[in-house]
Amino acid sequence: MSQSKKWKTVQAKRDKTVRVKTARGRKLSSTRWLQRQLNDPYVQEAHRKGYRSRAAFKLIELDDRFEFLKPGQKVVDLGCAPGGWTQVAAERIDAEKNPNGHVIGIDLQEVEEIPGATLLVGDFMDNDAPDRLKEVIxxxxxVVLSDMAASASGHPQTDHIRITALVEAAAYFAEEVLKPNGWFVAKVLAGGADADLLKQLKLQFQTVRHAKPPASRKDSSETYLVASGFRGKNTFSDAS
Ligand SMILES: C[S@@+](CC[C@H](N)C(=O)[O-])C[C@H]1O[C@@H](n2cnc3c(N)ncnc32)[C@H](O)[C@@H]1O
Structure with missing residues (x-):
């Protein structure tokens, strides 16, 4: 076999074995994944504007529609790596200039510094994570944002259970820390939030809606829960 034929066989084999899982657990070969990234206008725009992820545009589109980010706010960003949402939130609350504006993020992975944000590394599902966050807050x-997503297992039911656990924990945390009239925005999977969670949120918030921003890929089963008008009582007010 000629050298170039051998190389083509090696490439074809690598292409078959190196596969990337999409949010739905569908497998793409590394070349198809790269092609999709290169052809994606959101990836190009994120690069141009200096956002660390194309996900930044999901938050931009959600906020353009619902207008929950305002200058001088305090925002929590759960599952913040690599930092696209934190960058957008910090910009929109004017965290660099407004002394009251600040974003507090947490992720399993370390996130490079973002002006106007305090970024913690840790598992939000750890027992001490809510208290670690509250101490910094x-x-x-x-506003409490959650774009947390466990890496796709390829098994839809398992993925659904994992993301439901994350969003439930995020909602519980939001109810502990939100100001009256605060907002909770979180990623959920197709079909929307679990019925019990939705019932609970409808008691705690004036409005609960689902939205899929255009930047969310059509082949992804993710959608976002947007809850506004928190009417519960945070634990900070209990303490005062
Ligand atoms: C889709 S990415 C978030 C992208 C981010 N919003 C952005 O704009 O750059 C989901 C993130 O959730 C994080 N994550 C998943 N489970 C988590 C957990 N239990 N605690 C903290 N972060 C978690 C992952 O590490 C991953 O970085």
């Missing part, structure tokens, strides 16, 4: 917050 120091008082009630205006």
């Amino acid at each position: 120091g008082g009630p917050v205006d």
